[in-house]
Amino acid sequence: xxxxxxxxxxxxxxxxxxxxxxxxxxxxxxxxxxxxxxxxxxxxxxxxxxxx
Numbered sequence: 250x251x252x253x254x255x256x257x258x259x260x261x262x263x264x265x266x267x268x269x270x271x272x273x274x275x276x277x278x279x280x281x282x283x284x285x286x287x288x289x290x291x292x293x294x295x296x297x298x299x300x301x
Contacts, residue, residue, distance in 0.1 A: 254281075256298060258279075259289055259293075259298060260298065262275060262279055262281070262286060262289065263286075263289055263290060263293050263298070265278070265279075266286050266290060267290075272286045272287065272290075
């Protein structure tokens with residue numbers, strides 16, 4: 250079963266990942282996969298999570 254995360258949560262994780270540059274540490278802190286963080290960062294850079 251897939252988990253769904255709010256846009257606010259994704260922004261928080263992305264901001265933290267970009268700030269400290271240690272994705273595995275951020276993944277452990279928020280209890281999500283580091284692969285999820287990589288995907289969210291890629292999507293963020295592509296413009297998917299821009300404020301509407």
